[in-house]
Amino acid sequence: MVVNKLGVAMDILMSAGLRIAGFYNYWVVISLMMTGFYIVISHGNLIKKIIGLSIFQTSVFIFYISMANVEGGSAPILNSEIVQYSNPLPHVLILTAIVVAIATTALALALVVRIKEAFGSVEEEEIQALVEKNKDAKAC
Amino acid sequence: MLSHLPVLQVIVPLMAAPLCLLIAKPKWVWLLAITASGLTFVLSCLLLQQVVAAGPLTYELGGWEAPWGIEYRIDYLNAFLLLIISAISTVVLFAAHTAIEKEIPSKRQTFFYVLYLLSLVGMLGIVSTGDAFNLFVFLEISSLSSYGLIALGKDRRALWAAYQYLIMGTIGATFILIGIGLMYQMTGTLNMEDLSMRLPEVAQTRSVFTAFAFIIVGVCLKLALFPLHLWLPNAYAYAPSIVTAYFSATATKVAIYVLIRFTFSVFGLSFSFTALPLQMIFLVLGLSGIFMASIAAIYQQNVKHIFAYSSIAHIGYMIIGYSISTVAGLTATLLHVFNHALMKSALFLALAAVIYRTGAVYLYQFQGLSQKMPLTMAAIVLAGLSLIGAPLTVGFVSKWYLLIALIERGWWPVAVLILLGNLLTVVYVWRVIEMAYFRPPLRQQPVDHSKQEAPYSLLLPVWILVAANIYFGIDTRLSIQVAELAAQSLFGVRQ
Numbered sequence: 001m002v003v004n005k006l007g008v009a010m011d012i013l014m015s016a017g018l019r020i021a022g023f024y025n026y027w028v029v030i031s032l033m034m035t036g037f038y039i040v041i042s043h044g045n046l047i048k049k050i051i052g053l054s055i056f057q058t059s060v061f062i063f064y065i066s067m068a069n070v071e072g073g074s075a076p077i078l079n080s081e082i083v084q085y086s087n088p089l090p091h092v093l094i095l096t097a098i099v100v101a102i103a104t105t106a107l108a109l110a111l112v113v114r115i116k117e118a119f120g121s122v123e124e125e126e127i128q129a130l131v132e133k134n135k136d137a138k139a140c
Numbered sequence: 141m142l143s144h145l146p147v148l149q150v151i152v153p154l155m156a157a158p159l160c161l162l163i164a165k166p167k168w169v170w171l172l173a174i175t176a177s178g179l180t181f182v183l184s185c186l187l188l189q190q191v192v193a194a195g196p197l198t199y200e201l202g203g204w205e206a207p208w209g210i211e212y213r214i215d216y217l218n219a220f221l222l223l224i225i226s227a228i229s230t231v232v233l234f235a236a237h238t239a240i241e242k243e244i245p246s247k248r249q250t251f252f253y254v255l256y257l258l259s260l261v262g263m264l265g266i267v268s269t270g271d272a273f274n275l276f277v278f279l280e281i282s283s284l285s286s287y288g289l290i291a292l293g294k295d296r297r298a299l300w301a302a303y304q305y306l307i308m309g310t311i312g313a314t315f316i317l318i319g320i321g322l323m324y325q326m327t328g329t330l331n332m333e334d335l336s337m338r339l340p341e342v343a344q345t346r347s348v349f350t351a352f353a354f355i356i357v358g359v360c361l362k363l364a365l366f367p368l369h370l371w372l373p374n375a376y377a378y379a380p381s382i383v384t385a386y387f388s389a390t391a392t393k394v395a396i397y398v399l400i401r402f403t404f405s406v407f408g409l410s411f412s413f414t415a416l417p418l419q420m421i422f423l424v425l426g427l428s429g430i431f432m433a434s435i436a437a438i439y440q441q442n443v444k445h446i447f448a449y450s451s452i453a454h455i456g457y458m459i460i461g462y463s464i465s466t467v468a469g470l471t472a473t474l475l476h477v478f479n480h481a482l483m484k485s486a487l488f489l490a491l492a493a494v495i496y497r498t499g500a501v502y503l504y505q506f507q508g509l510s511q512k513m514p515l516t517m518a519a520i521v522l523a524g525l526s527l528i529g530a531p532l533t534v535g536f537v538s539k540w541y542l543l544i545a546l547i548e549r550g551w552w553p554v555a556v557l558i559l560l561g562n563l564l565t566v567v568y569v570w571r572v573i574e575m576a577y578f579r580p581p582l583r584q585q586p587v588d589h590s591k592q593e594a595p596y597s598l599l600l601p602v603w604i605l606v607a608a609n610i611y612f613g614i615d616t617r618l619s620i621q622v623a624e625l626a627a628q629s630l631f632g633v634r635q
Contacts (some may be wrong), residue, residue, distance in 0.1 A: 015487045015504055053310055060317055075543050090324070093273055097317060100280045111303045118296035120220060131297050 025066035032059035044124040046115065050108045058103040066092040145187050146199040146212040148279075149222060150265045152179050159258040166249040170237045176231040177260060188622070191219040196629075199269070204291050206270075207334045213270030219399050220474065221267045224481050227258050228389040232382060232485060232551030235601040239382040239492045242499075247360035252292055256386070258285040260430035261443050263394045272320045272406070273330045275398065276313065279362070285311045286391065287369040291377040301374035308361055308371040315358030315446050316398075322351035323406075335406050343411050352415055363395035363398055365459060369452045371476035373436075376448035377501075381492035384444060389485035393477045396458055400460035400470070404630040413465055427557055429456030438571070443502050446568050447487055450527065451504045453561070454480050460554065461542050467627045468545035468564040474623035475541055479526075479534035482612065486523040486605035490516050493594035506572060508581030515578050515599055519606045526609045529562060533613040539618070 020027065039052025076088035106129035108140055112122055119127045156176035160169045163504050196215035200206060214222070215376060244252055255604075262282020287309070291302035318443070324330055326347050327338040342348055357368075364372040372392075377383045401414040430453045437449035454476070459493060461473035493516045494500055494509065510517040527535035538564065546555040593599070612619050 008634060037311075040311065047305060053307065056311070057314055057378060060314055060321065063318065064321050067321065090321075093324075093330075096273075096277060100277070100284075103284055104280070104306070108303065108306050108310075111299060111306065113289070114291070115299045115303060118299055127300055131300055134297065140437065 014084045025062065025069075029059050029063045030068065032056075032062065044120045046124065047109075047118060049124075050112070053108070054101065054105055057097075057104075061094050061098060062103075064090040064097070141191075144199070145183055145190070146197055146214050146268055147201065149180055149183050149187070149226075149268055150261055152176050153264070154181070154261045155499050157254050157261065160250060162256045164250050164251075166246060167237070169250050170233075173236075175232050176257060177233050180260070180264060181223075181347060184219065184226045187214055187529075188223050192622070192625070197234055205625060207329055207331045210274050210392075211270040211333075212268050213333070214268060216622060217397065217400065217474070217630050218267050220478070220626050221393065221620045222264060223235065224393060224478055225260070225263050225267065227365045227389045228481055229386060229423050229487050230359065230388075231255075231604055232386045232489065232600050234374040235385075235489055235492065235598050236382050236481045238424060238595055238597040239462070239489075239496055240380060242496060243382075244292055247445055247570045248292065248327060250288070250628055255285040255288045255292075256383075258282075259289060259386075263390055264396060266394050267397055270332050271330050272323065272332055272335065276317050279313055279316065279398075282391070282394070283313060283362075283559075286387065289383045289387075290375050291380045292383070293380050293456070295378045296423070297374065298378035299418045301371075301378045305371040305375045308368075312358045312361030315354045315361070319351040319353075319355035322347050322354070325528040327469040330486070332406050338422065339407060339411070343415075346371075347409055349415055352407055352412070356399075356416070356418075359399045359402065360397055361461075362392075363399060364392055364452055364455060364629060365450060366432055366456065366629055367430070369433070369455075372452060373445055373448040374559050377442055378443040378449065381488065381495050384448075385485050385488035385492055388447075388488050391479035392451065393456055393481055396455075396462075396473070398460065398479055400630065409465070409631065419463045419465060422635065423554065425616050426459035426463060427554065427561070428454040429453060429459070430561040431564070434561055434568065437568040438564065439509060440568075443491060443503055443506065443572060444488075444501055446572065447484065447491070448502075450565065451480075451484060453565070454484075455528075455544060456561075457539070459557070460558065461545060464549050464551070466549055467624075468541070468548055469629050470627035470630060471620070471623045472542040472545045474626055475619055476538035478623065479538045479612065480617050481606060482534055483523050483526040486609055487520060487527065489517045489598070489605060491601045493598040494520075496598060497592060497594050503571065503575055504591055505577040505582065509576040511581060513594060516594050516602065519599075519602045520576070521573055523604050523609060524573060526613070528569055531613075532610060534609050534619075537613055537616050541620075574597075 003064050036052045036056030036059060040049050040056065043052065045050055049065060068087040070086050073084045073086040074082045076085045101115055115127065120132055148481045153176045156172055160172055163169050163172060187197070191214055196213060198206070200214040201210040201212065240252055248436060253280060255613060259282045262278045262285060264274055265278030266282065269278060282449060287302045287306045291299050320330070323335060323339070326345060327335055329338060331333055361368045376388060377386070401492060433449045433452035433456065438455065440446045456477050458473045461469045462477060488508045494513065498505065500506055500509070526535040529535040543555050543558065
């Protein structure tokens with residue numbers, strides 16, 4: 001009786017585990033997305049913010065690539081032996097998005113270089129303090 | 141030639157931008173930029189005429205048929221927005237050559253025009269494309285160039301504002317990308333029309349809800365809807381003043397377009413307003429935006445900050461019109477998109493003239509400015525009246541339509557609150573006018589009346605915009621007719 005119950009519990013656990021494992025890619029996507037987003041929000045260092053932003057964007061790339069997967073599908077190379085292909089369109093889309101993300105990162109880093117030159121710091125708090133001081137000094 | 145109109149819109153400035161880099165002489169680059177922008181204005185007029193005469197136009201890029209290839213689709217709404225963007229961009233460019241003389245070092249001026257044209261490409265592209273992913277790409281083109289434009293500001297705080305905008309803007313755009321990905325996953329298509337046909341079959345799935353939520357939040361970030369507006373005031377205040385005049389009239393308007401396009405055309409009216417309590421959310425956010433931003437505007441010392449906060453408040457008006465979700469409400473929103481573009485570009489361009497002549501951006505520096513720059517200050521007064529919504533100006537027309545739409549819907553309390561919020565507008569506009577007209581000039585500046593007025597190359601565009609403020613406040617045929625047609629076609633009343 002007890003053994004039977006244990007068996008049922010094991011079965012449930014196994015199927016839940018399989019269901020989670022089946023969505024393995026998406027779990028990675030979500031955890032990367034949240035990690036990146038958290039870094040952007042919580043860190044005061046401008047470079048770290050950019051790193052967080054990149055992780056956040058990368059998670060979206062993985063998401064697009066995961067959804068292109070067709071079970072048993074092969075790479076989209078034309079060959080008479082292959083009958084099932086993965087969907088190549090999301091791959092192409094995400095190439096564009098990767099280019100955009102690189103451009104964003106490059107621009108952000110360039111801005112940080114100029115911010116460092118102008119403010120002498122890459123810490124959000126210090127820059128914010130300088131900005132506020134500037135504002136008060138000139139306004140009256 | 142005529143059949144290629146929808147795509148020429150985007151191609152002309154896209155080709156002109158690298159050409160600018162090759163020419164590299166600010167004067168010639170300026171002329172080229174004006175030509176390109178003027179050409180898109182002519183094209184958008186032709187497009188509007190065609191759309192009104194013969195209904196929506198479609199264009200298949202590279203000859204690939206619609207659901208597979210990228211389709212450009214121009215209907216009333218698109219044509220209306222295209223007209224606003226290209227017209228404002230052209231008028232602002234006329235003033236650009238003089239206005240950036242003192243704000244941007246001459247070796248960077250070429251880059252200014254390149255970025256300007258690229259952001260124009262992005263905005264026109266967002267509006268003309270009928271493909272969801274293509275929209276994202278254009279969104280990023282316009283965003284990336286706008287971060288660059290803002291960073292061109294003379295003040296070092298411009299860099300900080302650009303960085304903050306970059307972070308917020310990229311998060312917003314990535315949210316939209318996630319939404320588009322989820323939609324593609326569920327339907328296997330990216331074409332907006334195709335999406336609108338396939339989405340209802342899967343409308344009750346969690347993926348579609350998630351896609352919808354991501355897209356709404358992403359667009360609202362771009363829209364600077366209260367409370368996601370934090371990037372806007374500094375970006376507008378520290379950007380070169382010509383850039384502010386350009387963005388205040390176009391950037392947020394394009395985001396409004398994206399919001400309308402996704403909720404009305406792609407997800408469909410019945411889904412959009414039942415999946416989330418969108419009406420209630422937007423009504424509350426719009427109203428709090430009007431009040432919080434107007435109150436914040438009253439306490440600002442930097443005149444550009446005042447009007448930047450005012451922009452956030454006016455986005456509130458547009459969102460309220462949208463949240464009514466009737467034809468009249470949407471008409472009011474579209475009308476306000478058009479009218480707000482006119483008043484804000486006039487105001488910021490006049491401020492650009494003031495900054496060009498005196499360098500004044502703080503309120504106390506405006507003391508007695510009406511004696512030195514009577515024509516410029518008169519323009520600010522008229523544009524300010526339009527902002528308040530005085531009769532015979534465009535501001536009156538759109539607020540009137542908004543009130544009527546609210547009353548038709550039976551939302552009396554909201555109408556009253558909007559009128560109250562409008563009183564706050566009077567306060568902050570009055571602060572500027574009081575300083576300029578009822579205070580003696582600052583003593584340390586030399587009193588030389590003859591040379592103080594802004595040069596004609598700045599005054600002329602300012603007064604063109606002010607005249608448009610008054611003209612479209614009296615003769616409302618064009619704006620109201622097209623806004624109504626667009627609203628009706630979005631609600632499916634008219635095909």
